[in-house]
Amino acid sequence: MPAMKEIFGNQRRYFAFNIWDTDSIQAVMDAGEEEKKDVILQTSSRVFAEMDKEAIRRYVDYYQSKKGIKAYLHLDHCRDIEIIKSAVEYGWDSVMIDASHLPLEENISLSNEVCGYAHSKGVIVEAEVGQIPGVEDDISGTAAGYAKIEDIKKFLDNTSVDIFAASIGTCHGLYKEKPNIDHELIDEIAQYREIPFVIHGGSGLSESELKNLLAHNNVRKINISTELKQSYRRGILNASEKGLLSENGFEATAVKKEIYKEIKFTAEEKLRLL
Numbered sequence: 494m495p496a497m498k499e500i501f502g503n504q505r506r507y508f509a510f511n512i513w514d515t516d517s518i519q520a521v522m523d524a525g526e527e528e529k530k531d532v533i534l535q536t537s538s539r540v541f542a543e544m545d546k547e548a549i550r551r552y553v554d555y556y557q558s559k560k561g562i563k564a565y566l567h568l569d570h571c572r573d574i575e576i577i578k579s580a581v582e583y584g585w586d587s588v589m590i591d592a593s594h595l596p597l598e599e600n601i602s603l604s605n606e607v608c609g610y611a612h613s614k615g616v617i618v619e620a621e622v623g624q625i626p627g628v629e630d631d632i633s634g635t636a637a638g639y640a641k642i643e644d645i646k647k648f649l650d651n652t653s654v655d656i657f658a659a660s661i662g663t664c665h666g667l668y669k670e671k672p673n674i675d676h677e678l679i680d681e682i683a684q685y686r687e688i689p690f691v692i693h694g695g696s697g698l699s700e701s702e703l704k705n706l707l708a709h710n711n712v713r714k715i716n717i718s719t720e721l722k723q724s725y726r727r728g729i730l731n732a733s734e735k736g737l738l739s740e741n742g743f744e745a746t747a748v749k750k751e752i753y754k755e756i757k758f759t760a761e762e763k764l765r766l767l
C-alpha cells in the first residue's frame with residue numbers, strides 16, 4: 494500500500510492533533526511549518542459528522558500546497574462502519590476502527606471488515622485492543638487496566654491493520670493522577686511485530702514522559718486532543734482578560750488571534766520533541 498509507505502515509512506513519527514475547523518487546522522499546520530514537521534490532523538467521529546467534509550479535505554490540500562510540510566487527515570476512534578466508509582469516500586488518509594469495547598473475536602472481525610474496505614481504497618487502518626480509559630468526545634472507555642499481550646498477539650496475527658493502539662496506561666481527557674505507563678508492554682509489542690504503535694491520551698503527559706515514549710522505536714504516533722481544546726479555551730480567557738470581549742469595540746479577529754496563538758504554541762511545544 495503506497496499510502497502506508499509514504500506516511501509511516503522510514504520510521505517516520507508524528508504528533509496527531511484533534512482539529513475541529515479550518516482555524517484549528519491552520520494553527521496546527523503553521524506550527525508544523527515552524528518546526529519543519531509533518532502533522533496528522535484528526536477528527537473525532539462526532540466532529541467528523543458535524544463538519545463539511547469536502548470543504549475540510551479541500552482546505553487541507555490547499556493549505557498544504559502553501560506550506561512546506563505534509564498534513565494527513567485521520568478519523569479518530571470510530572465504532573460505526575458507515576462513518577468510516579464515509580471518511581474513506583471523502584478522502585481521509587487513515588481511519589481508526591475502535592472495537593476495543595467488544596469481545597476480542599468481534600474486534601478482530603470488525604477490524605478486518607474495515608481493512609477490507611479501506612485498503613481497497615489505499616486508506617490506512619488503525620485499531621485498538623484493550624479499551625483506553627477516559628472520555629474523548631463521544632467515546633468513553635470504562636475499562637481499567639492494561640491490554641493483555643496474548644490478546645494483542647492474537648489480534649495482530651488475525652488482522653491486517655496497519656497501525657495499532659492498546660491500553661498501556663495512558664488515559665483520554667485530563668489526568669487526575671500521574672499515569673503509570675507500561676513501557677515493557679510497548680517493547681513486547683515491538684518484539685512481536687513491526688507495526689507502528691499509537692499512543693492515545695498524549696495530552697497532559699510531561700515532556701519527559703513524552704520523550705520516554707518516543708524513545709521506543711515502534712511509537713510512531715502520539716495523539717493530542719484535550720490539550721488543544723484547553724488551548725482554545727485559554728485563548729478565549731486571555732481575550733477576556735485583555736478586555737477583548739467587551740461589548741463596545743468587540744473585534745472577532747482579535748479574539749481569534751488569541752486562540753490561534755495558544756493552539757499554535759501547544760502544537761509547537763509537542764512537535765519540538767520529535
Ligand SMILES: [Zn+2]
Nearest residue numbers: 629693694716
Ligand atoms: Zn484516543
